[in-house]
Amino acid sequence: MSVAERLIQLGIQxxxxxxxxxxxxxxxxYGSFVFSSGHTPTVNGELTVRGKLxxxxxxxxxxEAARLCVLNCLAAVAGxxxxxxxxxxxxxLTGYVASAPGFVDQPAxxxxxxxxxxxxxxxxxxxxxxxxxxxxxPGGAPVEVDLVLALR
Amino acid sequence: MSVAERLIQLGIQxxxxxxxxxxxxxxxxYGSFVFSSGHTPTVNGELTVRGKLxxxxxxxxxxEAARLCVLNCLAAVAGxxxxxxxxxxxxxLTGYVASAPGFVDQPAxxxxxxxxxxxxxxxxxxxxxxxxxxxxxPGGAPVEVDLVLALR
Amino acid sequence: MSVAERLIQLGIQxxxxxxxxxxxxxxxxYGSFVFSSGHTPTVNGELTVRGKLxxxxxxxxxxEAARLCVLNCLAAVAGxxxxxxxxxxxxxLTGYVASAPGFVDQPAxxxxxxxxxxxxxxxxxxxxxxxxxxxxxPGGAPVEVDLVLALR
Numbered sequence: 431m432s433v434a435e436r437l438i439q440l441g442i443q444x445x446x447x448x449x450x451x452x453x454x455x456x457x458x459x460y461g462s463f464v465f466s467s468g469h470t471p472t473v474n475g476e477l478t479v480r481g482k483l484x485x486x487x488x489x490x491x492x493x494e495a496a497r498l499c500v501l502n503c504l505a506a507v508a509g510x511x512x513x514x515x516x517x518x519x520x521x522x523l524t525g526y527v528a529s530a531p532g533f534v535d536q537p538a539x540x541x542x543x544x545x546x547x548x549x550x551x552x553x554x555x556x557x558x559x560x561x562x563x564x565x566x567x568p569g570g571a572p573v574e575v576d577l578v579l580a581l582r
Numbered sequence: 583m584s585v586a587e588r589l590i591q592l593g594i595q596x597x598x599x600x601x602x603x604x605x606x607x608x609x610x611x612y613g614s615f616v617f618s619s620g621h622t623p624t625v626n627g628e629l630t631v632r633g634k635l636x637x638x639x640x641x642x643x644x645x646e647a648a649r650l651c652v653l654n655c656l657a658a659v660a661g662x663x664x665x666x667x668x669x670x671x672x673x674x675l676t677g678y679v680a681s682a683p684g685f686v687d688q689p690a691x692x693x694x695x696x697x698x699x700x701x702x703x704x705x706x707x708x709x710x711x712x713x714x715x716x717x718x719x720p721g722g723a724p725v726e727v728d729l730v731l732a733l734r
Numbered sequence: 735m736s737v738a739e740r741l742i743q744l745g746i747q748x749x750x751x752x753x754x755x756x757x758x759x760x761x762x763x764y765g766s767f768v769f770s771s772g773h774t775p776t777v778n779g780e781l782t783v784r785g786k787l788x789x790x791x792x793x794x795x796x797x798e799a800a801r802l803c804v805l806n807c808l809a810a811v812a813g814x815x816x817x818x819x820x821x822x823x824x825x826x827l828t829g830y831v832a833s834a835p836g837f838v839d840q841p842a843x844x845x846x847x848x849x850x851x852x853x854x855x856x857x858x859x860x861x862x863x864x865x866x867x868x869x870x871x872p873g874g875a876p877v878e879v880d881l882v883l884a885l886r
Contacts (some may be wrong), residue, residue: 440786452845453852458825458862460884461766464614465826466862521610522617526866529718536720541604550603558610560620562678563718564604566867568840576864581614612766673762676770681870688872691754700757710762712772712880714830715870732764 433514440549444505447535447577448475456506462518463527464579468526469502470571480529480570484533487572493542496525499575504550507579518582520547520557526574536561544574551577585666585702592701596657601626608658612669616662616731620678621654623647632722636685637693639724643693648677651727652695656702659731670734672699680728681715688713694718695727737818737854744853746792752779760810765867768814768883772830774808774875775799782872788837791876797846800829803879804847808854811883822886824861825850832877833867840865848880 437444446528447456450467450560457466480496481487487495500523508514525540527533540561547555557577567574589596602619609618622647623630631647633639639647652675660666677692679685684713692713699707709729719726741748751760754771761770775782775798783799785791791799806829812818829844831837844865851859861881871878 446627451841452848454848454861454863456829456862458823458860460823460825462823463884465862465882467862468828468866519612521612522613523606524620524864526864528867532718532723534718534720536718538601541616544604544606556610556619558608558619558728559606560676560678560726561720562620562726563680563716563720564866565717565869566835566838566840568838568865568867570838574864574866576862578617580615583848588854629865671762673764673767675758676772684870686870686874687873688870689755690825696756696758708762709758710757710760710769710771710880712828712830713872714772714878715868715872730769732767 436550444508445501445510447502447505447570452515457510459510462581464507466503466506466577468574468576469499470568470574471498472502477571479572481572482528482530483539484530491539492539492572495573496539496575497546498544499573500546503577504573511581516581517551517554517579519580520555520577521580522578523557523559524576526564526567528567528572536563539573588702594607594729595662599654599657602681603731605694609662611662611682614733616659618655618658618729620726620728621651622720624654629721629723631724633724634680634682635691635724636682643676644691644724648691648694648727649698651725652698655727655729660696663733666732669703669706669731671732672729674730675709675711676728677713678719680719680724688715691725740854748812749805751806751809761814763814766885768811768859770807770810770881772878772880773803774872774878775802776806777881781875783876784872785832785876786832787843787876788834793842796876798841799877800843800846800879801850803877804850807881815885817821821855821883823859823884824881825884827861827883828864828880830868830871832871832876840867843877861875
């Protein structure tokens with residue numbers, strides 16, 4: 431099954447990303463490698479949720495935010511490589527979680543991201559990952575994700 | 583001297599890592615490159631120390647934790663490539679230190695990681711590195727490390 | 735125009751970096767890829783500014799600090815590859831901003847870094863990027879930057 435077919439099956443449409451707000455790019459390809467920018471849970475450039483895990487944002491909200499981050503990352507990658515079927519491997523996912531003091535369940539939040547990647551890319555989505563608790567994230571985002579991918 | 587011989591000389595045994603707790607992997611190879619997941623100072627999946635530098639965890643404890651993170655990273659890499667003699671170069675080590683307000687000696691903590699890498703891999707272990715002070719880390723870990731490596 | 739000519743036109747001289755304080759390196763090359771270490775806003779190894787955005791350090795100071803981080807990163811890369819004209823692409827810039835509670839304008843700080851990269855490297859400097867709010871950075875630095883680059 432192609433990624434496009436899987437997205438339809440999942441009822442997911444990759445978003446159209448607005449251009450970055452400054453002179454950087456949403457993702458950058460070199461040869462077989464693609465690095466995505468860090469993406470936050472935005473829709474049409476607006477955050478859908480703000481705040482920190484362990485304070486204002488629930489675990490479930492955080493997981494949903496993490497899914498949205500991944501969707502934006504994959505949209506950015508698709509914008510550069512055209513077709514997500516070209517992804518051989520997601521080498522690395524780094525998940526950044528805005529964390530109130532004492533919140534240490536970053537992995538559970540980022541599981542939302544890891545799960546969606548596998549839903550969309552299957553075996554090709556199996557990634558190494560790092561989950562971290564940040565003091566603050568851009569615009570008050572609760573989660574940010576970036577990816578390193580390899581193409582076939 | 584092979585890495586295996588050096589490990590024996592150092593009295594170090596690479597641990598057997600439990601499988602990750604979710605659908606990601608401990609390290610991911612693509613061609614000549616390997617990305618490790620972020621690893622915390624666990625033994626048999628349990629953290630050996632919890633807390634923050636500058637509060638609950640001493641510099642020496644932090645350095646020991648950083649060594650354990652590296653050991654887990656290298657075990658993860660060995661699990662993927664089989665033999666650490668295949669490592670041509672540790673390209674990048676990123677060291678994440680859970681930091682209480684005002685603790686700014688992240689480099690001294692991460693020196694524990696850098697030192698062990700060189701003990702084990704010699705010249706092939708010479709790496710670029712970034713040391714950072716995080717608000718929180720998974721499970722209350724004081725340190726987390728991830729690696730990017732190149733194979734010969 | 736060569737990078738050297740552009741630097742002269744900009745009135746910028748790449749600094750001579752002191753050796754790292756421990757057994758890591760300022761940047762590491764493998765084939766077509768270069769990973770820089772994280773660099774803070776130092777001149778001759780001394781931070782020019784300390785503190786956090788949102789508390790002790792203004793946005794403008796933060797942007798100037800971010801420029802200095804980039805200058806140090808590029809000096810490190812030049813020290814490894816010899817000639818910045820060999821840079822085909824800055825694949826990834828990660829910008830770490832020491833952030834007081836409630837400071838969420840990390841992207842504006844890191845724009846200082848992104849702008850300088852484009853001034854110096856032109857189109858070859860177009861990068862994916864991640865901007866993050868850290869609890870603390872080494873030595874009390876307000877900003878730290880690292881790069882992944884590809885060579886032609």
